Amino acid sequence: MNTPSAHPWILGLTGGIGSGKSAAAEHFAALGVHVVDADHAARWVVEPGRPALSQIAEHFGEQVLQADGQLNRGALRALIFSDPEQRRWLEALLHPLIREEIADNLAQAQSPYAILVSPLLIESGQYTTTQRVLVIDVPQALQIQRTLKRDNTSEEQVHAILKVQASREDRLRHADDVLTNDRDLEALKTEVERLHDFYLTLRGGQP
Incomplete structure (x- = not known):
């Protein structure tokens, strides 16, 4: 039987605006994982x-x-x-x-691993404090569409935010795991559960 180590390893969770990282983080939290939001x-x-x-x-x-x-x-x-x-x-x-x-x-954190959720995980260098990085990835057109719908903001402002955030390519380059969130919430939850089961088998964030 796996006993949790004294110090949980840290998973960095990131994604661009409108990628669904908050929804993913909420589901990890519902599964009992300690989540810290930057x-x-x-x-x-x-x-x-x-x-x-x-x-x-x-x-x-x-x-x-x-x-x-x-x-x-x-x-x-x-x-x-x-x-x-x-x-x-x-x-x-x-x-x-x-x-x-x-x-x-x-x-x-008391869980076997803990999650640091940060939109600027890569840009701020916060990823260096984590043992593994999960990127919630979504095509840019869908990112913009979701953000406009959610935040009632202008397309210009969404583009300004995208400019400040790391490029999609840069995020993916740092990723150990990628969850493509281009379907509905149920599909996202299923993927989170699959990753959670995998993460519980890891020690220090590595297989």
């Missing part, structure tokens, strides 16, 4: 009362705060999307804090 960690480090938020307000001015003191993400996004230097400043502030938040959360 986006949630990124939101948590800028909560009111955390030091990062006051530094951001000091740097960009009060317009990046909402009336209730929360970060105004739309205003901040508009400021950094058009200015690479400001984006680099923000990343230099937030990335170490997000890394720490993620590491603390992953350290609490």
